[in-house]
Amino acid sequence: HHKMNTNKPFTVLVEGNIGSGKTTFLEHFRQIEDITLLTEPVEEWRNLQGWNLLDLMYKDPAKWGMTFQSYVALTMLDMHRRSTPTPIKLMERSLYSARYCFVEHMHRSGILHPAQFAVLDEWFKFIHNQIQLDVDLIVYLKTTPSVVYERIKKRARSEEQCVPLSYIEELHKLHEDWLVTRQHAECPAPVLVLDADLDLSQITEEYKKSEHQILRKAVDVVMR
Numbered sequence: 001h002h003k004m005n006t007n008k009p010f011t012v013l014v015e016g017n018i019g020s021g022k023t024t025f026l027e028h029f030r031q032i033e034d035i036t037l038l039t040e041p042v043e044e045w046r047n048l049q050g051w052n053l054l055d056l057m058y059k060d061p062a063k064w065g066m067t068f069q070s071y072v073a074l075t076m077l078d079m080h081r082r083s084t085p086t087p088i089k090l091m092e093r094s095l096y097s098a099r100y101c102f103v104e105h106m107h108r109s110g111i112l113h114p115a116q117f118a119v120l121d122e123w124f125k126f127i128h129n130q131i132q133l134d135v136d137l138i139v140y141l142k143t144t145p146s147v148v149y150e151r152i153k154k155r156a157r158s159e160e161q162c163v164p165l166s167y168i169e170e171l172h173k174l175h176e177d178w179l180v181t182r183q184h185a186e187c188p189a190p191v192l193v194l195d196a197d198l199d200l201s202q203i204t205e206e207y208k209k210s211e212h213q214i215l216r217k218a219v220d221v222v223m224r
């Protein structure tokens with residue numbers, strides 16, 4: 001007898017470097033009625049009571065990095081906690097990529113003062129330990145830094161134009177450490193790796209493959 005797991009939705013994180021195609025990937029699932037999409041709240045980061053924290057951070061990372069990552073964490077926690085009317089929930093990025101990729105980079109590069117990093121790390125540990133974030137699957141859009149660097153130039157999101165290739169390479173390594181080497185045991189969810197270097201026309205096959213695997217895993221969990 002299958003008991004429908006009604007309270008917690010099957011939660012999928014969509015992770016990947018800047019320009020890896022996460023938004024395009026998520027749009028592919030827009031039309032599936034059993035799935036709720038939660039896209040990255042970039043517009044909230046660009047306009048918090050009139051302040052563009054994303055721009056402030058890129059223009060002066062040392063001064064605004066802590067402020068920006070504090071607000072990113074709040075908006076991500078809000079997304080993790082958001083209840084959904086559907087059995088499956090897809091989130092673009094997470095508190096985990098916040099901590100293991102972006103905050104980690106700011107720490108290692110000295111953008112964050114060690115005391116600032118310690119505060120962000122304590123917040124992450126408290127949230128992770130006190131609030132069950134329940135991640136069931138991670139879809140990792142794996143890319144080559146040079147490929148996404150070109151896409152970022154082409155996409156021309158104004159705040160990102162000053163982003164150097166070295167930053168993209170560092171973020172790539174941090175994603176690989178987390179999702180391929182599996183260095184962080186706090187986030188044990190299985191990872192589905194997709195080749196996101198493919199250009200838009202070819203990538204539909206990759207999405208189809210992931211759609212089947214996501215739905216099959218979701219049915220397994222939801223129908224448990």
Ligand SMILES: Cc1cc2cn([C@H]3C[C@H](O)[C@@H](CO)O3)c(=O)nc2[nH]1
Pocket residue numbers: 018040042054072076093094095097098099102160
């Ligand atoms: C969780 C998380 C997402 C995220 C995005 N970003 C930046 C990278 C991109 O330029 C932009 C949108 O993803 O925000 C960041 O600096 N720190 C982040 N932390």
